[in-house]
Every structure is written in structure tokens, then in C-alpha cells.
Amino acid sequence: MSEDLLLTFRSPPLPFFVESNRITYRPGEEHPNRTNLGVFDLLFVNEGTLYVAEENYKWILKPGDVLILRPDRWHYSFRPCDEETIFDWVHFQTVGAWEETEDNQPGSILGDYYTYAIRLPKKMKLNYPDEAKLIFSQLHEAAKSSSHGAFWDRQQRFLHLLQMLDEGWRSDAAKAAVSVAERAAAYLKLNYRTSISNTMLSEVLDLHTNYITRCMSEVFGCTPQQYLLYYRLDQAKLLLIKTDWTIARVAEETGFRQTPHFSRLFASNTGMPPLKFRKRFTT
Incomplete structure (x- = not known):
């Protein structure tokens, strides 16, 4: 099933933050249709409902849901929003190896004594949505800043987000x-x-x-x-x-x-x- 997919990244190198924002859709608006975006697109729904698809997979995202879309696939909305919907999006990328597998399969990317395999569910519901909202808000603020320290701030906050997703999945499994x-x-x-x-x-x-x-x-x-x-x-x-x-x-x-x-x-x-x-x- 599409909700059993798992994305695995070998680290180092760590996935890195590119950009982010918080968006509000009014009823009738929908997620953009894009192909081969070139970056991973992480979505987190605050309020309302998003109807998002990737190739033949379709998801109905409710408050607290997180979805990660691949950089090399076709993403589109299969239905407009039927209520006001607020969600956060984060674009990130990696220069290291990554793969997508069923979550009951180990895949080919493994950690060893000196490296770590970051495993993120394709889709999951966060156990602590309020904490996530705060992290996303802080990440967006850091993304807007052009100061020298902002680079470190947003990368650290992004890694905190990845850690929360990685540990959240492990506690559920x-x-x-x-x-x-x-x-x-x-x-x-x-x-x-x-x-x-x-x-x-x-x-x-x-x-x-x-x-x-x-x-x-x-x-x-x-x-x-x-x-x-x-x-x-x-x-x-x-x-x-x-x-x-x-x-x-x-x-x-x-x-x-x-x-x-x-x-x-x-x-x-x-x-x-x-x-x-x-x-x-x-x-």
C-alpha cells in the first residue's frame, strides 16, 4: 500500500534544507501540478484537507499528516480543497544515496558502524502536531532571513524535524x-x-x-x-x-x-x- 512506503537516506551526507513556507488554500484551490521538481517536497497539514497524488498513488491528508513527495515523480492534486486548508511545505535535497521501499523491507541502504540510515515514512501522522507546527514556524522564519547565521539556524531546525520524523516512525514500529x-x-x-x-x-x-x-x-x-x-x-x-x-x-x-x-x-x-x-x- 502507498502508506507503507519508506524513504531511506544514508548519512553522512545529511539531507539539507532548501526552502519552505506556510500556505493557505481557499475552497476550490488545489496543490500545483509538477513533474520532476528536483527536490523532495515535504507537506504538513495544519488545518483542512489536501488531496495529493504522486504518479498512481493518492493521499487524503488531514491535520497532523505528513507526506514526502519524491523529486523525480509527477505530483498533482486529484481534487480541489473543499474547505480552507493551511499547510506547511519544505523542499529539501540530498547529495547522498537514497531509496524508497516498502517499510517491511530492509532495502539496500544500510547504516554501519560509522554511518546512519535515516528512515522517513512516506506518509505518517505526527503524535505531537503542536510541536511540529512550532518547528515549521521557526523554520520558515529562518528561511526568510539573509543573515550569516540564518544558514546554520535553518539547517539545524530542519535536522530537528527529520529527527522527529525518524524517531516517530521507529516508535510506531x-x-x-x-x-x-x-x-x-x-x-x-x-x-x-x-x-x-x-x-x-x-x-x-x-x-x-x-x-x-x-x-x-x-x-x-x-x-x-x-x-x-x-x-x-x-x-x-x-x-x-x-x-x-x-x-x-x-x-x-x-x-x-x-x-x-x-x-x-x-x-x-x-x-x-x-x-x-x-x-x-x-x-
């Missing part, structure tokens, strides 16, 4: 594969120096081990233990480059209890033993 996988990953990254079993992870998340494993496999392409290993090895790489610690200490600091075991795993995954890796990047 707390058991979704993406949410479970990211909760598991966050715990693994926070505690990677200690021994973590699948049973321990299951108890922390209060979910069955098989379900956690399936979610992580769908979202990250690996099991929890594989994710933990990859993260530990990445941390080991950083320590080998940034410190002069012994290989034994690097192994211990990254959760490996036996140095020979660490060295074998490191060589197997990077193509060279730890000492050779260090020399390659520090000489």
Missing part, C-alpha cells in the same frame, strides 16, 4: 526488523569489550534469539556474533594505527581474550596480520 537490528547493534557496539552471547543479547532486548538473528541478517547481512566480530576488528584497526600498544593489549582492549586467536581472525578478515597492518599505515 518498535518491533520492525530495522528497529530490532539497530537496537541489537547499539548494544553490541556499546559493550564490545565484554563477552556477549546470543542468550545475553536476547535477555537485554527481551526478544527471542532467532528473531534477533533474523532481523540482523535482513538489515545488516550478518548474525549478531558476526556483527560483533566485525566491529571489534574495526576498533582493533583504529588502535593499531593510533597507538603503540602491543598486539596483546589491542586484542584485550577490543574483546579478544587470546592473542593468537585475534591475530588469526584479523589476518583472515584483512588479508594481513596485525603487525603488518600497523606498519603499512604508520610508516
Whole structure:
């Protein structure tokens, strides 16, 4: 269904604000007909009803509803407003990768240890519409200003808006594969120096081990233990480059209890033993 679509952006780079405004339509007026606008068009209804379509998808937007239209599709109104309608619009863009998928599918854009996958519902109803109205009002004011600081102000307020949409979706889909996988990953990254079993992870998340494993496999392409290993090895790489610690200490600091075991795993995954890796990047 059209309301189950999810837009995913890999960050960094972060999506960035272009322009915004608040519009009032009188009865009989309608949203403009546009093709390949070149920017994402985010709509938020304050009062009244908007009748908006994108290609073959159609939405009836009520107060509190948010809709994000793609930059590469045909947008149009399939029915004029039948009452006074007030809505906010925000144009934004990204220079990074993005995709649109069904929200029960992980898609191809995934976060990793250093990047984040921003996931925004194509359409959603905000739980805190009054907070959203304030954010939009502040964003419009910043957009009108030409001062040096206005650029930072509007970008920060726009990112606050994206964060609210991203977190709002996650709270509504707390058991979704993406949410479970990211909760598991966050715990693994926070505690990677200690021994973590699948049973321990299951108890922390209060979910069955098989379900956690399936979610992580769908979202990250690996099991929890594989994710933990990859993260530990990445941390080991950083320590080998940034410190002069012994290989034994690097192994211990990254959760490996036996140095020979660490060295074998490191060589197997990077193509060279730890000492050779260090020399390659520090000489």
C-alpha cells in the first residue's frame, strides 16, 4: 500500500534544507501540478484537507499528516480543497544515496558502524502536531532571513524535524526488523569489550534469539556474533594505527581474550596480520 512506503537516506551526507513556507488554500484551490521538481517536497497539514497524488498513488491528508513527495515523480492534486486548508511545505535535497521501499523491507541502504540510515515514512501522522507546527514556524522564519547565521539556524531546525520524523516512525514500529537490528547493534557496539552471547543479547532486548538473528541478517547481512566480530576488528584497526600498544593489549582492549586467536581472525578478515597492518599505515 502507498502508506507503507519508506524513504531511506544514508548519512553522512545529511539531507539539507532548501526552502519552505506556510500556505493557505481557499475552497476550490488545489496543490500545483509538477513533474520532476528536483527536490523532495515535504507537506504538513495544519488545518483542512489536501488531496495529493504522486504518479498512481493518492493521499487524503488531514491535520497532523505528513507526506514526502519524491523529486523525480509527477505530483498533482486529484481534487480541489473543499474547505480552507493551511499547510506547511519544505523542499529539501540530498547529495547522498537514497531509496524508497516498502517499510517491511530492509532495502539496500544500510547504516554501519560509522554511518546512519535515516528512515522517513512516506506518509505518517505526527503524535505531537503542536510541536511540529512550532518547528515549521521557526523554520520558515529562518528561511526568510539573509543573515550569516540564518544558514546554520535553518539547517539545524530542519535536522530537528527529520529527527522527529525518524524517531516517530521507529516508535510506531518498535518491533520492525530495522528497529530490532539497530537496537541489537547499539548494544553490541556499546559493550564490545565484554563477552556477549546470543542468550545475553536476547535477555537485554527481551526478544527471542532467532528473531534477533533474523532481523540482523535482513538489515545488516550478518548474525549478531558476526556483527560483533566485525566491529571489534574495526576498533582493533583504529588502535593499531593510533597507538603503540602491543598486539596483546589491542586484542584485550577490543574483546579478544587470546592473542593468537585475534591475530588469526584479523589476518583472515584483512588479508594481513596485525603487525603488518600497523606498519603499512604508520610508516
